[in-house]
Amino acid sequence: MIQIAAAFAMGCFGLGLLANLWLALRSSSMIDRILAVDTMTINVIALIVLYGIHTGSGLNFEAALLFAMTGFLGTVVYCKYLLRGDIIE
Amino acid sequence: MTLIAELLISALLVVGALFGLAGNLGLLKLPDTMTRLHAPTKATTVGVGTALIGSMVYFLVFQGTFTWHELLITLFLLLSAPLTANLIAKAYVHRSRGQETRPPSATGAPWATLETDAQAAARQDGPAAES
Numbered sequence: 001m002i003q004i005a006a007a008f009a010m011g012c013f014g015l016g017l018l019a020n021l022w023l024a025l026r027s028s029s030m031i032d033r034i035l036a037v038d039t040m041t042i043n044v045i046a047l048i049v050l051y052g053i054h055t056g057s058g059l060n061f062e063a064a065l066l067f068a069m070t071g072f073l074g075t076v077v078y079c080k081y082l083l084r085g086d087i088i089e
Numbered sequence: 090m091t092l093i094a095e096l097l098i099s100a101l102l103v104v105g106a107l108f109g110l111a112g113n114l115g116l117l118k119l120p121d122t123m124t125r126l127h128a129p130t131k132a133t134t135v136g137v138g139t140a141l142i143g144s145m146v147y148f149l150v151f152q153g154t155f156t157w158h159e160l161l162i163t164l165f166l167l168l169s170a171p172l173t174a175n176l177i178a179k180a181y182v183h184r185s186r187g188q189e190t191r192p193p194s195a196t197g198a199p200w201a202t203l204e205t206d207a208q209a210a211a212r213q214d215g216p217a218a219e220s
Contacts, residue, residue, distance in 0.1 A: 001095050001096075001099050002095055002098050002099055002102070002147065004099075005098070005099035005100075005102040005103050006102055008102070008103060008106055009102045009103065009105060009106035009109075009140060011106075012106035012107065012109055012110040013106065013109050013110075013113075015110065015113070016109055016110055016112070016113030016114075016133070017113075019113045019114060019116065019117045020113060020116065022117065023116060023117055029122060030184070031122050031177060031180055031181045031184065032122060032125065034177060034180075035116065035122075035125065035126065035129060035177055036116065038129065038173055038177075039112070039113065039116055039129035039133055042129065042133050042134065042137055042166065043109065043113070043133070043137075045137055045162065045166070046105070046109060046136070046137045046140050046141075049137075049140055049141055049144045049159070049162075050102070050140060050144075052144060053102075053143075053144050053147055056151075056152070058148055058152070058154070058156050058158070061156065061158035061159065061162070062158070064158070064162055065158060065161060065162055065165070068162050068165045068166055068169070069165065072165070072169040072172070072173060075173045075176070075177070076172070076173065076176055079173075079176040079177055079179070079180040080176070082180045082183075082184060083176075083179065083180050083183055
């Protein structure tokens with residue numbers, strides 16, 4: 001039952017990832033693209049964790065933690081660059 | 090006992106997946122940037138947090154190990170989601186200056202990041218002078 005639920009959740013988050021990719025590729029506004037890429041990292045974290053449930057191993061969580069940190073930092077850097085034209089002043 | 094745990098984990102995973110799907114479809118379907126900002130920063134964060142808690146219960150019950158990683162990731166996502174939302178909204182408010190698509194702020198004053206010091210002082214002194 002857990003396997004079926006994990007497969008369903010992976011399908012939902014994978015669909016969400018495709019929706020984000022569509023927005024990131026087709027949107028005309030830079031802010032929307034930043035938002036889409038930020039949401040993509042959140043979805044990838046969910047997919048890594050669900051893959052960990054699927055295989056029964058906890059080895060992937062460091063990767064998920066790294067995705068959480070670098071995704072947040074990447075969004076902050078993009079927004080800072082758009083706001084100021086420079087990242088570290 | 091195992092059945093109860095299986096039901097709990099499955100329910101957490103499915104609820105998290107539905108929240109995540111709602112957030113992602115909201116990001117795709119909502120009309121403008123300020124409303125689009127709501128969907129991923131709230132619904133998707135809740136969905137991922139729920140799936141992470143389900144994963145934590147799974148490893149506690151079926152593998153016998155308590156992993157702190159999920160709790161750390163959940164905490165980090167819950168801390169970083171408002172910050173990214175605030176920064177994206179600030180970047181949008183600055184970049185859409187002079188455009189008609191930007192909605193007015195709800196307070197009647199200009200958006201806080203565009204307000205000059207003199208405007209803020211006048212707005213804060215106004216009600217105080219009346220009372």
